[in-house]
Amino acid sequence: xxxxxxLRAEDGGFRRGRVHIADGVITEVTTTxxxxxxxxxxxxxxxxxxxxxxxxxxxxxxxxxxxxLRASTSAAAAGGVTTVVEMPFDATGPVNDTDRLKAKQDRxxxxxxxxxxxxxxxxxxxxxxxxxxxxxxxxVGFKVSLFDTDxxxxxxxDDAELLDVMAAxxxxxxxxxxxxxxxxxxxxxxxxxxxxxxxxxxxxxxxRPPVSETxxxxxxxxxxxxxxxxxxVCHLSLGRSAExxxxxxxxxxxxxxxxxxxxxxxTENDMKTGxxxxxxxxxxxxxxxxxxxxxxxxxxTVISSDHAPWPLELKDHERILDNHSGVPGTETLVATTLGExxxxxxxxxxxxxxVDALTANPADRYGIGHRKGRLRAGHDADLMVLTPTEDWLVxxxxxxxxxxxxxxxxxxxxxxxxxxxxxxxxxxxAEKGLLGPPGRGAxxxxx
Numbered sequence: 001x002x003x004x005x006x007l008r009a010e011d012g013g014f015r016r017g018r019v020h021i022a023d024g025v026i027t028e029v030t031t032t033x034x035x036x037x038x039x040x041x042x043x044x045x046x047x048x049x050x051x052x053x054x055x056x057x058x059x060x061x062x063x064x065x066x067x068x069l070r071a072s073t074s075a076a077a078a079g080g081v082t083t084v085v086e087m088p089f090d091a092t093g094p095v096n097d098t099d100r101l102k103a104k105q106d107r108x109x110x111x112x113x114x115x116x117x118x119x120x121x122x123x124x125x126x127x128x129x130x131x132x133x134x135x136x137x138x139x140v141g142f143k144v145s146l147f148d149t150d151x152x153x154x155x156x157x158d159d160a161e162l163l164d165v166m167a168a169x170x171x172x173x174x175x176x177x178x179x180x181x182x183x184x185x186x187x188x189x190x191x192x193x194x195x196x197x198x199x200x201x202x203x204x205x206x207x208r209p210p211v212s213e214t215x216x217x218x219x220x221x222x223x224x225x226x227x228x229x230x231x232x233v234c235h236l237s238l239g240r241s242a243e244x245x246x247x248x249x250x251x252x253x254x255x256x257x258x259x260x261x262x263x264x265x266x267t268e269n270d271m272k273t274g275x276x277x278x279x280x281x282x283x284x285x286x287x288x289x290x291x292x293x294x295x296x297x298x299x300x301t302v303i304s305s306d307h308a309p310w311p312l313e314l315k316d317h318e319r320i321l322d323n324h325s326g327v328p329g330t331e332t333l334v335a336t337t338l339g340e341x342x343x344x345x346x347x348x349x350x351x352x353x354x355v356d357a358l359t360a361n362p363a364d365r366y367g368i369g370h371r372k373g374r375l376r377a378g379h380d381a382d383l384m385v386l387t388p389t390e391d392w393l394v395x396x397x398x399x400x401x402x403x404x405x406x407x408x409x410x411x412x413x414x415x416x417x418x419x420x421x422x423x424x425x426x427x428x429x430a431e432k433g434l435l436g437p438p439g440r441g442a443x444x445x446x447x
Contacts, residue, residue, distance in 0.1 A: 005050030053082025053382030058304035062090035080384030080417035112441025170229030180216035239290025258302035274320035305329035309403035339414030367446030
């Protein structure tokens, strides 16, 4: 197979070229517009963008029993995502030992449409002692929370034990990612009777003020600085948070962070109902624009979906604080992010930074950049075609997640993924729909 379109050249510019594929691997990438005279099957997408398949660094497939990897990876394929990094906080129990990891690996082999990298976790009370065994069995990283989301599925690691967790993950040669919010501030505000009784959706932001994010972030980075491990901070929402990460990087701390499409496209003024309850919450327009600046300059090195496909019965309570937190998003990740980036900046250097934040950077952060995230000879033949268009609207009834809804319903992203190729196989086309069967996806492990 040969796929031709507009791809990024070595000088960073975008021009016509071709990707040659054999046996699921890229064999050659050329930036030439000469007529193709070879014998391989040719897919020519004209002036559409030919990009690496996205690596969605933050997907929750099993937070409840209604999704699973079959649905989430089908949604991923339809959105140009060829690798998902799967979170470990499952409804049946967090992936914190090798038995639970093996059970999840078996489900992956049966269900996944595209490739999957798995994270493990360390539960409070000494779970860090199993970090080495989990890494040996194939997790690409670990995630813990500084906020007590759920005492069974998603428990808090306190500051004292976080010292041990970071050291254990460092010694396992892996990456630790964190949900960084201050537990004490948020719990006190959640317990305030006035907040509990409020029907105003914006009370969610009131219970998670900016200082709760920055204090959680500072705790994680200070301990990472002390222990010397690789730290990746999830779903940051504030311009101040981005600047704090910059300062720690300048001190030599190995820290990266991700933001999400909802922080780049939506603000707290969009919180008309409880469906947009997300942790951390949506912020104001100034912070939205600050996050775009962080993306444009490469400070926000990762953009992930934080795909949390809660069904509507868990999102439509009258009081927002009674709702589950998170929104579905892996299928709309690429279109919303890159479409808006083209509107703001055009197809220049900033667009290239956003592409990297969806592809090469998350792959590198989790140790799978030797196979994923780039159009390069020897890499897996994972690629997507992005078609700029103002005519396509997100239709939540046609999305592939079992959530059945989207925060971007009836929104025109400005671009659409029209073709997805995963390890040399067409798994999605806008014309024919989903083509990849469950079970064709495989686990991806660190180099």
